[in-house]
Amino acid sequence: MLTENKDEMRDKILEAALKRFTQFGAGKTTMNEIADDIRCSKASLYYYFPDKNGLHNAVLAKVGEVYFNGIEDAVKNMTSASAALRQLIDIRHDFIQKFCRLELFKLLKNGPPAQIAAQMNEVKEKETALIARMFEKGIQDGEFIEMDPVQAAELYNQALIGLRFSVLQGIPHLGEPSPEEFSLIIAKQKQLAEIFIKGMQKR
The missing domain is CATH 1.10.357.10 (Tetracycline Repressor, domain 2)
Incomplete structure (x- = not known):
C-alpha cells in the first residue's frame, strides 16, 4: 500500500509539473509553485525529486x-x-x-x-x-x-x-x-x- 501511495504521489507531482510547464514554461516554474499546486511541502517534493533537473527528466x-x-x-x-x-x-x-x-x-x-x-x-x-x-x-x-x-x-x-x-x-x-x-x-x-x-x- 505504501508503494502505491508513493507512486500516486509521484504521478501527482509529475502531472502538476507538466501542467505548469506547458502553461508557463519550465524555466519560469519553481518547485515552490508545484508544491503549492498539490498542497504539499517543498521537502516532500524534494523527497521524490532531489533537484529540478531530476523533475525535468521525469x-x-x-x-x-x-x-x-x-x-x-x-x-x-x-x-x-x-x-x-x-x-x-x-x-x-x-x-x-x-x-x-x-x-x-x-x-x-x-x-x-x-x-x-x-x-x-x-x-x-x-x-x-x-x-x-x-x-x-x-x-x-x-x-x-x-x-x-x-x-x-x-x-x-x-x-x-x-x-x-x-x-x-x-x-x-x-x-x-x-x-x-x-x-x-x-x-x-x-x-x-x-x-x-x-x-x-x-x-
Missing part, C-alpha cells in the same frame, strides 16, 4: 511516453502504410502544439552531454523501429515495393530529422524553434513523406 519521460503511445496506436490501427506515414507527421505536429511551451530542447540541454546523446539516440531508435513496422505492413500488403524495411526506415527518419536543421538554417532564433518554425518544419516533412510514399508505391 517530465520528459512522461511526454515521451505520450508521444510514442500515439505512434504505437497509429501502427496498431493502420489501414495502410501510406496512411500511417502521413499520420505520423500529424502526430508530431499535434505533439508539438500541445507541448510547445514545455521547452523540450532547453530541458534536454540542461542534462549532461552523454545523457542528452543517449536520450536522443533512444528516441531515434524507437521512432525508426515503429516506422519500419509501417514499411513492413506496406510490403506485406503489396502496397510498397520490396525493400529492406529497417534500412528504409532509418533513411526516412534521418531525412525527417535533417529537415529540422535544414529549414532553420538562416532563420534567426535563439535556442528552441518557435511554433511557427515548427509548423514550417512539419510542412516540409509532409512534402518529404509524399515523395517517399510515391517512390515506394507499386506501379
Whole structure:
C-alpha cells in the first residue's frame, strides 16, 4: 500500500509539473509553485525529486511516453502504410502544439552531454523501429515495393530529422524553434513523406 501511495504521489507531482510547464514554461516554474499546486511541502517534493533537473527528466519521460503511445496506436490501427506515414507527421505536429511551451530542447540541454546523446539516440531508435513496422505492413500488403524495411526506415527518419536543421538554417532564433518554425518544419516533412510514399508505391 505504501508503494502505491508513493507512486500516486509521484504521478501527482509529475502531472502538476507538466501542467505548469506547458502553461508557463519550465524555466519560469519553481518547485515552490508545484508544491503549492498539490498542497504539499517543498521537502516532500524534494523527497521524490532531489533537484529540478531530476523533475525535468521525469517530465520528459512522461511526454515521451505520450508521444510514442500515439505512434504505437497509429501502427496498431493502420489501414495502410501510406496512411500511417502521413499520420505520423500529424502526430508530431499535434505533439508539438500541445507541448510547445514545455521547452523540450532547453530541458534536454540542461542534462549532461552523454545523457542528452543517449536520450536522443533512444528516441531515434524507437521512432525508426515503429516506422519500419509501417514499411513492413506496406510490403506485406503489396502496397510498397520490396525493400529492406529497417534500412528504409532509418533513411526516412534521418531525412525527417535533417529537415529540422535544414529549414532553420538562416532563420534567426535563439535556442528552441518557435511554433511557427515548427509548423514550417512539419510542412516540409509532409512534402518529404509524399515523395517517399510515391517512390515506394507499386506501379
